[in-house]
Amino acid sequence: xxxxxxxxxxxxxxxxxxxxxxxxxxxxxxxxxxxxxxxxxxxxxxxxxxxxxxxxxxxxxxxxxxxxxxxxxxxxxxxxxxxxxxxxxxxxxxxxxxxxxxxxxxxxxxxxxxxxxxxxxxxxxxxxxxxxxxxxxxxxxxxxxxxxxxxxxxxxxxxxxxxxxxxxxxxxxxxxxxxxxxxxxxxxxxxxxxxxxxx
Amino acid sequence: xxxxxxxxxxxxxxxxxxxxxxxxxxxxxxxxxxxxxxxxxxxxxxxxxxxxxxxxxxxxxxxxxxxxxxxxxxxxxxxxxxxxxxxxxxxxxxxxxxxxxxxxxxxxxxxxxxxxxxxxxxxxxxxxxxxxxxxxxxxxxxxxxxxxxxxxxxxxxxxxxxxxxxxxxxxxxxxxxxxxxxxxxxxxxxxxxxxxxxx
DNA sequence: CAGACCTCTGTAACGGCGTTACCAAACGGG
DNA sequence: CCCGTTTGGTAACGCCGTTACAGAGGTCTG
Numbered sequence: 001x002x003x004x005x006x007x008x009x010x011x012x013x014x015x016x017x018x019x020x021x022x023x024x025x026x027x028x029x030x031x032x033x034x035x036x037x038x039x040x041x042x043x044x045x046x047x048x049x050x051x052x053x054x055x056x057x058x059x060x061x062x063x064x065x066x067x068x069x070x071x072x073x074x075x076x077x078x079x080x081x082x083x084x085x086x087x088x089x090x091x092x093x094x095x096x097x098x099x100x101x102x103x104x105x106x107x108x109x110x111x112x113x114x115x116x117x118x119x120x121x122x123x124x125x126x127x128x129x130x131x132x133x134x135x136x137x138x139x140x141x142x143x144x145x146x147x148x149x150x151x152x153x154x155x156x157x158x159x160x161x162x163x164x165x166x167x168x169x170x171x172x173x174x175x176x177x178x179x180x181x182x183x184x185x186x187x188x189x190x191x192x193x194x195x196x197x198x199x
Numbered sequence: 200x201x202x203x204x205x206x207x208x209x210x211x212x213x214x215x216x217x218x219x220x221x222x223x224x225x226x227x228x229x230x231x232x233x234x235x236x237x238x239x240x241x242x243x244x245x246x247x248x249x250x251x252x253x254x255x256x257x258x259x260x261x262x263x264x265x266x267x268x269x270x271x272x273x274x275x276x277x278x279x280x281x282x283x284x285x286x287x288x289x290x291x292x293x294x295x296x297x298x299x300x301x302x303x304x305x306x307x308x309x310x311x312x313x314x315x316x317x318x319x320x321x322x323x324x325x326x327x328x329x330x331x332x333x334x335x336x337x338x339x340x341x342x343x344x345x346x347x348x349x350x351x352x353x354x355x356x357x358x359x360x361x362x363x364x365x366x367x368x369x370x371x372x373x374x375x376x377x378x379x380x381x382x383x384x385x386x387x388x389x390x391x392x393x394x395x396x397x398x
Numbered sequence: 399c400a401g402a403c404c405t406c407t408g409t410a411a412c413g414g415c416g417t418t419a420c421c422a423a424a425c426g427g428g
Numbered sequence: 429c430c431c432g433t434t435t436g437g438t439a440a441c442g443c444c445g446t447t448a449c450a451g452a453g454g455t456c457t458g
Contacts, residue, residue, distance in 0.1 A: 008406085029312040032444060043408050044445080050406095054445065108369060109308035113228040114445085122370070148384065151373045155363065156385040158371075163362020164354065170307060171321070172357075174350045185347065186355040189392030190385075207435085231415060243416080244436050253416065313416085402457080408450090415444065424435075 012050045014040050016060055023061065024102045028111045031058075058106070058115040063125060065103040070128030072096035082139035083191055086157060089132055090187040093161045094168075094180075101169050108162060132157060145194045153194050160190045211249045213239050215259055222260065223301045227310045230257075257305070257314040262324060264302040269327030271295035281338035282390060285356060288331055289386040292360045293367075293379075300368050307361060331356060344393045352393050359389045 018040050022031045033044040033054055040046075051057040072095060076088045097104040105111040107125070117125070136154045139145055145153055164183050173179045217239050221230050232243040232253055239245075250256040271294060275287045296303040304310040306324070316324070335353045338344055344352055363382050372378045 027312075028309075033446090034444070045407050045409090045447090048407090048446080105308060108365065108371075109304060109310065110227075110369070111308065111310060113226075113312075126371075149376070151376050152381050152384060155366070155372065155376065155381060156359070156388060159362035159366055159385060160355070160359045160389065161362070162366060163358035163360070166307070166365060167354070167358055167361060170309070172307075172325075173354065177348070177350050177354065182351050182354060185351060186358060186389075189355060190359065190389050191392065193388030193390065193392030210436095232417090233415070242437050244418090244438090247417075248435055400458090403455085404453105405455100406451105406453080408452095409448105410450105411448080412446085413444100416442095418439100418441080420438085420440100422435100422437085425433090426431100427433105428429100428431080 008050060011040070011042060011046060015042075015047065015050065015057070016064065019057060019061060020064070020100075020103070023106070024100045027102060028105075031112075055112075055115040058112045059117075059121060061103070062106055062115070062117060063121060065100075065107050066125035066128045068100075068103070069096050069107065070130075072099070073128060073131045076131060078135070078138075082135050082142055083144055085135045086132075086139065086191060087184065087187050089135060090157065090161045091184065094165050094183055097165045097169065104165070104169060108166065129158070143196065146196050148194065156190060156194065157187075160186055207249065210239070210241060210245060214241075214246065214249065214256070215263065218256060218260060219263070219299075219302070222305070223299045226301060227304075230311075232256075254311075254314040257311045258316075258320060260302075261305055261314070261316060262320060264299075264306050265324035265327045267299075267302070268295050268306065269329075271298070272327060272330045275330060277334070277337075281334050281341050282343055284334045285331075285338065285390060286383065286386050288334060289356065289360045290383065293364050293382055296364045296368065303364070303368060307365065328357070342395065345395050347393070355389060355393065356386075359385055 015036060019031060019036055022036065022039070033047050037044045037046060047054065047057055051060065072092050073089060076085065076092045079085055110116065133150070133154055136150050136157065140150055140153070164186055167173060168179055168183075173182075214235060218230060218235055221235065221238070232246050236243045236245060246253065246256055250259065271291050272288060275284065275291045277284055309315065332349070332353055335349050335356065339349055339352070363385060366372060367378055367382075372381075
C-alpha cells in the first residue's frame with residue numbers, strides 16, 4: 001500500500017540535472033543540498049527520500065558521468081585499422097572530458113569529499129572503457145604491438161590520455177602550445193612506442 | 200614595536216606538520232581547523248594569525264608538497280644519456296607520489312575546496328619540474344628526438360607519468376598487473392615513440 | 399464510501415565547519 | 429614603567445549534512 005510515485009521521477013531527474021549544472025558551472029564547492037533543494041523548489045529532505053543522502057546523489061552523478069563518457073567512446077566507429085581506431089578513441093576521450101570539465105574530476109579525482117566509489121560502481125563505471133580494451137585486443141591480434149599483455153598497452157593508452165587531459169583541465173598546459181595537436185601527437189608517439197619492431 | 204615572535208615559528212611548524220599528517224593519514228575530509236587546532240593544543244584563531252585562513256594554510260602545504268617533489272626529482276643524477284635520465288626521473292616521479300599519496304592530489308587535483316592555486320604559486324611550484332625540462336632539452340640537443348618542440352616532449356613525458364600515477368593512486372590499476380614494471384615499460388615506450396627514426 | 403495505513407516531504411533542530419568580532423595577555427620601545 | 433602593538437583564546441554567525449518529527453496525501457481494506 002505504498003503511496004504511488006507521483007512527482008518522484010520528475011523531481012529525481014530535476015535534482016540530478018540541477019546538480020550536474022551546479023557542478024559544471026560553479027564547481028564542487030557549490031553543490032550543497034540546501035542550495036540544490038532551493039533551486040529545484042523542494043526541501044533537502046527530498047534528497048534523502050529519493051537518494052539517501054549527498055554521497056548517494058553524487059554516486060548517481062558518478063555513474064551518469066561514466067555513462068556519457070561511455071557514449072562518447074562507443075560512438076567511435078571500428079575500422080580495420082586498430083591503431084588508428086585507438087587514436088580516434090583517444091581524441092574522443094579528450095572531447096568527452098572537455099564537454100563538461102567538472103564531471104571529469106568526479107570520475108577520476110576524488111573531488112567530492114564523503115563519496116568514495118565502491119568496487120561495484122567502479123567496475124560498472126569501467127565498462128565505459130570497453131571500447132578501449134577491445135580495440136587494444138584487436139590491435140594485438142592484428143600483430144600491431146610487441147609481445148606485451150593487453151592490460152599493459154591498455155593502461156598505457158589510458159594513462160597518456162588521462163594524464164594529458166588531467167593536466168590540461170588543471171591549467172598545466174603551456175599557453176603557447178597547440179594542446180589539441182600536441183595531444184594527438186603524444187597519442188601517436190605512445191602507440192608507436194609499443195609497436196612491434198619494424199612496424 | 201611589534202611583539203616578538205615567541206612561539207610563532209614553533210607553533211607554525213607544528214600546525215603545518217600536523218596538517219600534513221592529518222591529510223596523509225585520513226585524507227582531505229579530516230583536515231578541519233578545529234581538529235587541527237585541538238590536536239596541536241591551540242585555537243583556530245592561531246591559524247588566522249599565522250597563515251590567514253584555511254586556504255592560506257593549504258597553500259603552504261601545496262608549496263611544501265612541490266618542494267618535496269622537487270627534491271625527489273632533483274636527486275636523480277644527470278648522466279651522459281638523457282634518455283635513461285628521463286626514465287629515472289619518471290621512476291622518481293612515481294616514488295615521490297607514492298611516498299605520501301595524499302599530497303599528490305593536492306598538487307594536481309583540486310582536492311581541497313576553497314583553495315585554487317594562483318599563477319604565482321603555480322609557477323613557483325612548476326620549478327620542481329625543471330629537471331624534467333632540462334633533461335628533455337639535453338635529449339633534444341643530443342639528437343634523441345624527432346623534430347618537435349621541447350614543450351611537446353616534456354608534456355608527453357609529464358602526461359604519461361602523471362596519468363599512470365594518478366590512475367594507480369585512484370585504484371584503477373588492474374590487480375594482476377605488476378604496476379611498477381608496467382609503469383617503467385610505459386615510460387620507455389613513450390620515449391621510444393618520440394625517438395628519431397632509426398634510433 | 400470511509401477510515402486505516404503507509405509514503406512522501408517540509409519544518410526545525412543538532413553538531414560540525416570556516417570565519418570574524420571582541421578582548422585579555424604578553425612583550426618591545428619611549 | 430607604561431603605552432602600543434601583536435598574539436591567540438572565547439564566543440558568536442552563517443553555512444553545511446543529517447535526522448527527528450509531524451502533517452499531507454494517495455491506496456488499500458471493510
